[in-house]
Amino acid sequence: MLTVNAYAATSATEPLAPTTIERRDLDPHDVLIDIKFSGICHSDIHTARSEWGPTTYPIVVGHEIAGVVREVGSAVTKFAVGDRVGVGCMVDSCRECDNCRKGLEQYCRNGNVQTYGGVGRDGKPTQGGYAQAIVVTEDFVLRIPDGIELDAATPLLCAGITTYSPLRHWKAGPGTRVAVVGMGGLGHMAVKLAHAMGAEVTVLSQSLKKQEDGLRLGADQYHATSDAETFTKLAGSFDLIINTVSAKIDLDAYLRLLAVDGTLVNVGAPEDPLSVHAFSLIPARRSFAGSMIGGIAETQEMLDFCAEHGLGAEIEVIPAEKINEAYERVLASDVRYRFVIDASTF
Ligand SMILES: [Zn+2]
Ligand SMILES: [Zn+2]
Numbered sequence: 001m002l003t004v005n006a007y008a009a010t011s012a013t014e015p016l017a018p019t020t021i022e023r024r025d026l027d028p029h030d031v032l033i034d035i036k037f038s039g040i041c042h043s044d045i046h047t048a049r050s051e052w053g054p055t056t057y058p059i060v061v062g063h064e065i066a067g068v069v070r071e072v073g074s075a076v077t078k079f080a081v082g083d084r085v086g087v088g089c090m091v092d093s094c095r096e097c098d099n100c101r102k103g104l105e106q107y108c109r110n111g112n113v114q115t116y117g118g119v120g121r122d123g124k125p126t127q128g129g130y131a132q133a134i135v136v137t138e139d140f141v142l143r144i145p146d147g148i149e150l151d152a153a154t155p156l157l158c159a160g161i162t163t164y165s166p167l168r169h170w171k172a173g174p175g176t177r178v179a180v181v182g183m184g185g186l187g188h189m190a191v192k193l194a195h196a197m198g199a200e201v202t203v204l205s206q207s208l209k210k211q212e213d214g215l216r217l218g219a220d221q222y223h224a225t226s227d228a229e230t231f232t233k234l235a236g237s238f239d240l241i242i243n244t245v246s247a248k249i250d251l252d253a254y255l256r257l258l259a260v261d262g263t264l265v266n267v268g269a270p271e272d273p274l275s276v277h278a279f280s281l282i283p284a285r286r287s288f289a290g291s292m293i294g295g296i297a298e299t300q301e302m303l304d305f306c307a308e309h310g311l312g313a314e315i316e317v318i319p320a321e322k323i324n325e326a327y328e329r330v331l332a333s334d335v336r337y338r339f340v341i342d343a344s345t346f
Contacts, residue, residue, distance in 0.1 A: 001025060002032070005346040006131035007320050008058040009048035015324040016048065018346070021060055021127050023135045024120075028075035030135050033085055037317070038129040039064025039154040040339040041185065042246060043089075045327050047117055051271065055117060062129025063089040063115040066144060066154040067343070070133065078138045084150060086142040086303070087134060088157035089293050091115050091126060095139070103295040105140075130323070132346050142300055145307035152312025155185060155338040156303060158293065159313065163190035163242060164302040165294035166265040167197060170240045174198035179234075179241045179257065180219075183210045185330075186244035186267060188314055188337040191217045193302075194242075196309040202238070204230070204254075213336065217314070231257065236284065244268050255280035255288065263287040313338045319345035 002023045007016045026032055044061035046052045065087040069079050079085060093100050093108035100108050113120060116128030121137075128134075144153045163186055172178050178199040180190040187203070194201045195218025202221040203214040211222040223230040234257050241254060246268035255264055255276065262284065266274070276288055294302065306312065314337040318326055326339045 002133060002135075004132040006060045006127065007323055007346060008060045008130070009055070010058045012048075012050040012055070016130070018320070019058065021131060023133055024122055024124075026071060026073040026135060027137070028073040029137050029139070030073040031069055031076060031079050031085070031138050031141050032071040032133060032135050033065070033067040033087065033141070034070045034133050035065055035067040035129060035131060035343040037066045037151045037154040038062045038131075038341045038343055039158065040323070040326055040330060040341065041158050042330060043158070044128075045330060056125060059116060059125075060127040060130050061116050062131070063087075064154045064157040064159070065115070065129035065134060066150045066157070067133075072138075076138050079141060079143075084144040084146070086144050086153060086157045087115060087129065087136050087140065088142065088161060088299055089115055091118070091136045091140050092121060103297045105295050106293045130320070130341065130346065132343055140296060142296070142303055145304060147307030147310065148303070148312050151317055151340050152315055153303070153306075154340045155189065155313035155315065156306055157299070159185045159189045159338060160193070160306065161294040161299045161302050162186055162267050162291070163244070164193050164305070165298055166242055166267065166289075166291040167194050167199075167240075168298070169291065170263050170265065172197045172199040172240055176200070176239045177202070177237060177259075179204050179238045180244065181225075181241060181249070181254065182244040182268065183214055184244060184333060185313075185335075185338045188213070188217055190242045190244060191219050192311050195219070196305070196311060202234070210336070213314075238262055241265065242267060246270050248272055248274065251275070251288070252277045252280040255286055258284060258286045260284045261286070263289055265289045265291050267291055315340045317342055321345065
């Protein structure tokens with residue numbers, strides 16, 4: 001066992017605090033990673049605060065992890081000591097079901113093993129990335145290409161793949177009109193990725209506060225959703241809408257922005273159920289869909305795509321002692337656009 005420094009939540013209401021956790025001894029296929037950076041995702045906050053159902057405490061959250069391989073198990077073939085690597089939202093799956101065989105480990109019928117809050121093959125609860133090191137089986141470790149800085153690569157492991165996968169699945173590219181709802185951690189990556197894929201990109205944000213950033217990151221248009229005219233002006237004008245907002249929105253209003261055969265994909269996860277009027281879908285053969293991260297092969301494809309196009313996340317690097325403050329700032333949308341923790345400060 002390896003004992004490493006970490007930051008943990010001990011209850012739904014206490015601030016996160018320093019602690020130590022144990023990482024398992026290496027199995028033949030395991031990789032020990034020295035974590036260099038760990039991203040702060042909104043899911044971390046939901047989980048730390050038991051907002052998505054009861055959390056088992058103490059918990060170390062964090063599922064945007066970038067680091068360097070320190071040690072490999074005896075049978076590891078994909079990685080060597082010194083490699084730049086990443087870990088995202090899952091660290092294992094059954095690998096045998098039809099979905100796993102198709103490379104859709106995120107939709108494993110037996111439930112993928114979440115990076116934190118899951119149960120590992122050793123029967124122990126998994127602990128995430130707010131730590132100095134992590135042990136992960138090689139098939140769930142990603143290679144971070146040299147073309148991306150490790151800190152800017154970190155948010156790609158969740159925010160990047162969460163938006164890349166639906167953009168690819170619904171074929172964003174030259175000639176398609178993509179709208180991104182919300183200009184936060186997920187939204188800013190959706191803008192960069194959709195633009196790099198060649199799509200025409202529009203941001204739909206509450207206000208025009210981040211308009212300059214949106215246009216700089218690749219958006220062709222930027223509209224405020226607080227302005228009712230936005231919804232009349234843009235009616236029927238998108239092929240794909242990626243909704244990154246995890247608060248409840250008026251879905252019917254957004255669905256009416258879709259052209260015939262258009263799809264609205266939800267990647268944000270509000271706590272309350274969403275409602276949709278059937279007549280927002282029927283008159284234009286529209287679809288309302290969801291999407292969750294991406295498979296391992298697709299996550300690698302996304303990292304390679306980002307390296308090729310010179311893409312990384314817009315980040316603010318913080319020391320571990322600022323995590324609780326950063327949580328409040330995430331909730332206030334006061335970050336451009338992702339916090340990344342310097343793991344040397346755990
Ligand atoms: Zn996440
Ligand atoms: Zn499976």
